[in-house]
Amino acid sequence: MTDTKLREEICRLGRSLFDRGLTPGSSGNISVRCDDGGWLVSPTNASLGSLDPARLSRLDSNGRLMSGDAPTKEVPLHTALYETRSAARAVVHLHSTHSVAVSMLPEIDPRAALPPMTPYYLMKCGATALVPYYRPGDPAVADAIKGLAGKYSSVLLANHGPVVSGDTLEAAxxxxxxLEETAKLYLLLRGLNPRHLTPAQVKDLVATFGLVLPDHDAHGH
Structure with a gap:
């Protein structure tokens, strides 16, 4: 995809996420890795609902700003996911309400923040890790992400929001x-003893779709 097309795609999908209330105000950020190893990333204090293709931050492979506005303060977060997940070509971070709410609950397993509730959750997200709270932009969050050793494509930042990597921006x-819809389901069903997918059903999905789940014990294996 050309640089121009990537810029348009970031703005189009950012607007879609914003318009549907998935990240309010100037929260959330998006990055896409370019063929030269650098990235395009949404600027700091920018609303995903009104991104300007020409003002997106263009970083080189060392994270230095080449053109555009100053980048999001969450660059360390994005960098850590790219460094630990070699197939990642895009990273999306939101402040979506239900995912943030789940990240604050005391019973959440940091190795599997959500149970295997639906097949599409497993197919799209795998398992979701929960990392402790760090202030936004804290470089220490990168160490927490690196500590996951690239096993998770979806992560909840405690009291903050979800961050997901994908092999394309659309996939992320x-x-x-x-992830947000599964968090909503979890909250709707919390305390109602819902049926989750059985270990056999999870195993079937893994075999059929070639899924790689980072912590099989957390999904009943």
Missing amino acids: VHAIEE
């Missing part, structure tokens, strides 16, 4: 939407 957006 679809995955973070699925």
Whole structure:
């Protein structure tokens, strides 16, 4: 995809996420890795609902600003996912309400923040890790992400929001939407003893779709 097309895609999908209330105000950020190893990333204090293709931050492979506005303060977060997940070509971070709410609950397993509730959650997100709270932009969050050793494409930042990597920007957006819907389901069903997918059903999905789940014990294996 050309630089121009990538810029348009970031703005189009950012607007879609914003318009549907998945990240309010100037929260959230998006990055896409370019063929030269650098990235395009949404600027700091920019609303995903009104991104300007020409003002997106263009970083080189060392994270230095080449053109556009100053980048989001969450660059360390994005960098850590790219460094630990070699197939990642895009990273999306939102402040979506239900995912943030789940990240604040005391019972959440940091190795599997959500149970295997639906097949599409497993197919799009795999398992979701929960990392402790760090202030936005804190470089220490990168160490927490690196500590996951690239096993997770979807992560909840405690009291902050979800971050997801994907092999395309569209895939990352679809995955973070699925994560948000699963968080909503979890909250709707909390305390009602819902039926989750059985270990056999999870095993069937893994075999059929070639899924790689980072922590099989957390999904009943």
